[in-house]
Amino acid sequence: MVVSNIESDSFEDKRDLLDDIEDPHELYDGEEINYQPVEELNLKEIVKEEKAKIKTFSFKSIKHGARGSVSLFRILPYIFLILGFIALKNNELLELRFYLPALLLGIVVGSIVSKEAIKN
Structure with a gap:
């Protein structure tokens, strides 16, 4: 079984059992959402986009x-x-x-x- 997983490279896609218990929905996977450096981010535009997503009166x-x-x-x-x-x-x-x-x-x-x- 181990040899077949190594040959098919499927072992890299599976998460550790401890990771599945601690973070079942993969919320803390460590990947950054935006790959740009902080200096290049336009924070005002990001705030405007997030405010547009929020519906305050429905x-x-x-x-x-x-x-x-x-x-x-x-x-x-x-x-x-x-x-x-x-x-x-x-x-x-x-x-x-x-x-x-x-x-x-x-x-x-x-x-x-x-x-x-x-x-x-």
């Missing part, structure tokens, strides 16, 4: 942002906040020195409950 990003903004965990506390404020104001029971710490407690409890609900 339909997928809009859909992902809209899904998060209409989440039940986000809308429900706002509704509770507004209705609570209106109810207290209408009944002349609104005391901000008591309302704001209680509101903070509700925010903390709501965030803990939402994290547990997401885990399950």
Whole structure:
């Protein structure tokens, strides 16, 4: 088997088993992407090309942002906040020195409950 691999020169194309374990996708093969010296590279052009590849505003990003903004965990506390404020104001029971710490407690409890609900 070894002799046949040497004769067919296929042993040079195969990677070492340790290399396959450490770098299965050949990300760190040591080859440079651009063979030009650093002095000859036009860094401004490279940056412009890379920025052109990045799509910052797409339909997928809009859909992902809209899904998060209409989440039940986000809308429900706002509704509770507004209705609570209106109810207290209408009944002349609104005391901000008591309302704001209680509101903070509700925010903390709501965030803990939402994290547990997401885990399950």
